[in-house]
Amino acid sequence: MSDDRRVVETDSAIEAAIRENHPALITYLTAGDPDLASTTRYVEALDRGGADVIELGLPFSEPIAEGPTIQSAISRALEAGTTPDSFFDLVESIETDAPLVVMTYTNLLMQYGPAESGTDVAPFVERAADAGLDGVIIPDLPASEAGGVREACEAAGLDLIAIVAPTTEGERLETLLSTTSGFAYVQARLGTTGARTDVSTATHESLKRLDGADVPVAVGFGVSEPEHAREIVAAGADGVVVGSALVELAATSDDPERALEATARELKRGARAGTDANAIPEPERS
Amino acid sequence: MADTAGRFGPYGGQYVPEALVPALAELVDAHERYVLHNEDGFRDELREHLRTFAGRPTPLQRADALSERYGRDIYLKREDLVHGGAHKLNNALGQVLLATYMGKDRVIAETGAGQHGTATAMAAAHLDVPCEIYMGRVDVNRQRPNVYRMRMSGAEVTPVDAGSATLKEAINETMRDWAGSVETTHYAVGSVVGPHPFPALVRDFQAVIGEEIRTQIRDEAARLPDDVVACAGGGSNTMGTFAAFVEDERPADADSEGDATADVALHAVEAGGSDLGIDEESGVAPNSASLSTGTEGVLHGALTKLLQTEDGQVVESHSISAGLDYAGVGPELAELVDRDRVTPATVDDDATLTAFHRLSRLEGIIPALESSHALAYLEETCGPDADATDEDGDVSDRNDDASGRGGDVSDRGGDASGETGDADLGDLVVVTVSGRGDKDLETVLEETDRRDIETAPDVEVFDG
Secondary structure (H helix, E strand, O other): OHHHOOOOOOOOHHHHHHHHOOOEEEEEEEOOOOOHHHHHHHHHHHHHHOOOEEEEEOOOOOOOOOOHHHHHHHHHHHHOOOOHHHHHHHHHHOOOOOOEEEEOOHHHHHHOOOHHHOOOOHHHHHHHHHHOOOEEEOOOOOHHHOHHHHHHHHHHOOEEOOEEOOOOOHHHHHHHHHHOOOOEEEEOOOOOOOOOOOOOHHHHHHHHHOOOOOOOEEEEOOOOOHHHHHHHHHOOOOEEEEOHHHHHHHHHOOOHHHHHHHHHHHHHHHHHHHHHHOOOOOOOOO | OOOOOOEEOOEEOOOOOHHHHHHHHHHHHHHHHHHHOOHHHHHHHHHHHHHHHHOOOOOEEEOHHHHHHHOOEEEEEEHHHOOOOEOHHHHHHHHHHHHHHOOOOEEEEEEOOOHHHHHHHHHHHHHOOOEEEEEEHHHHHHOHHHHHHHHHOOOEEEEEOOOOOOHHHHHHHHHHHHHHHOOOEEEOOOOOOOOOOHHHHHHHHHOHHHHHHHHHHHHHHOOOOOEEEEEOOOOHHHHHHHHHHOOOOOOOOOOOOOOOOOOOEEEEEEEEEOOOOOEOOOOEOOOOOHHHHOEEEEEOOEEEEEOEOOOOOEOEOOOOOHHHOOOOOOHHHHHHHHOOOEEEEEEEHHHHHHHHHHHHHHHOOOEOHHHHHHHHHHHHHHOOOOOOOOOOOOHHHHHHHOOOOHHHHHHHHHHHHHHHHHOOOOOEEEEEEOEEOHHHHHHHHHHHHOOOOOOOOOOHHHOO
């Protein structure tokens, strides 16, 4: 976190991107909404707008952690025929400065690969690494079930980014912080993803609990406005994650690419304002 | 990494968002203290509610006409006589009461056909706990009387529009609510599915079915049954019926013939629907036979057997019986099937409808369409045409036609058909009638009308 910010030797492209571009803007889009060709253009627009890490949702039919906005995007992406293989092909074709992260659910990892691999997650993780992804977020995989995925990620050189909930405390928090890599994804409030109009007190409490963590800390779930980004960074986060607001924008804008690029720029500016406002010493730059 | 919790062999676990993990730990603790160790007299209070409010114990009745038809003693466990019309109340009462012991001030639940929702709403009214039920929009519209029953009991009913707008989406939405309300709210899961400890908790609340059967059949027949048959959707009726008998297994090498306490065979009868395959393109399975044809995967917080595409997208299941219409199944049942303790079987919609009318006509009992699957299995294994092949369009004979999932599932479907065909029921058979069929009359009228069901009554009286 802020007080301990320093130049850290890291193998993680994601961690490096967050530290070098502090405070970082992390964006999410559902891949294949409305189709994969559009996703390519949208991702490149976010990259131009200043997104430092880009999460891509690989659609699963039972998205239990998502609110209505991303649920609808996932339905559209599945309707458009998005599959894990077409997703990986897409990732291979995308050229961005920002590292790419796949966000999806456990079952898709288990089913990927030849039938004889059963529920082994390694084929998925290896394919993800080959395609050029740098990390994985799996919202229905708590630390207690994550052993197999973690091993596969370590072997393939991918970050497995853990979600830290408002209910995560004590020993569980220690475990999560010691095993997450890339960054710790702090869930701003209980509930599902989806744009909200305020920053919850749970966010401030979580950031206090995570003070002193030696991985970067980014806050998501409900972040939609530059003002939220400012407040969250001022409260000590290293970055913000914005998803539903961008998914909604892409789905409703007349000119999604321009809108996404402009909004990313605004959000990044908001996050930067958080460092000025709080008079936190500027990070050391290498 | 910490040990994974709540496994049945490879199945089970807790594949849920991190936010829910502390609540599951709290529930594991409450299960242990109140349910297993009767802390604060929980079990005593539950037993009293079951007796005075739910009407337990339910009878075990010898079905004379069926016994004659099948040439063996057939006993029916009458869960249709539980208050509300189905076994669902056993679990709903247990969970709502548990919520009060845990100090939660709100209960939420999902429902498909509306039976669990109704049971939860009635239990919540009885115990004075606020209650909200999530139900797919499609189910809301096709189960209007049950929706009204829930509202009459004071429950909020929230329709869910996502996806196929049926049970699986209702579960997703209830989990989302819980992820936001977990500190004050208990999620009363309706079957032996979901993350640990729900499969064990729900089984323990439903185990009263099998425990009563055990006592009652000894009184009636002075021995344990040779076979116990129950329908299987999510599996709460199945596990509730089987739990008391799982240990009654003849060791493979034992020469224990005639041993009255050993070897109770357990048969889980699934909805074969209209076909056992999966259409990969549309993501639809015209059946709900996850034990018989499903593959391993994660659904609603547990690793289990489920109906899915090769990519891992969960498909829409289908059955004439809304209560069995689910793409997954309890992880404990999946494990019992893997180690051959439970024999899975399927019967199709036609055979089910025929059995529905047959029991109504022969015994004066109108069974739920869910339960009619178990009764159809009797006909297919012991009935006059049991040895016939490929005549009645039995699902068991159709497995060879299963398509869409490649050799893997077709092979498994073949196994399932073999099990049905080979099953040789003994002289003393117990079948659980998990619920009453009054709720199904609209469906039955419609479906009977467009099929040729030999056991159905003549309804020309309606003409003109």
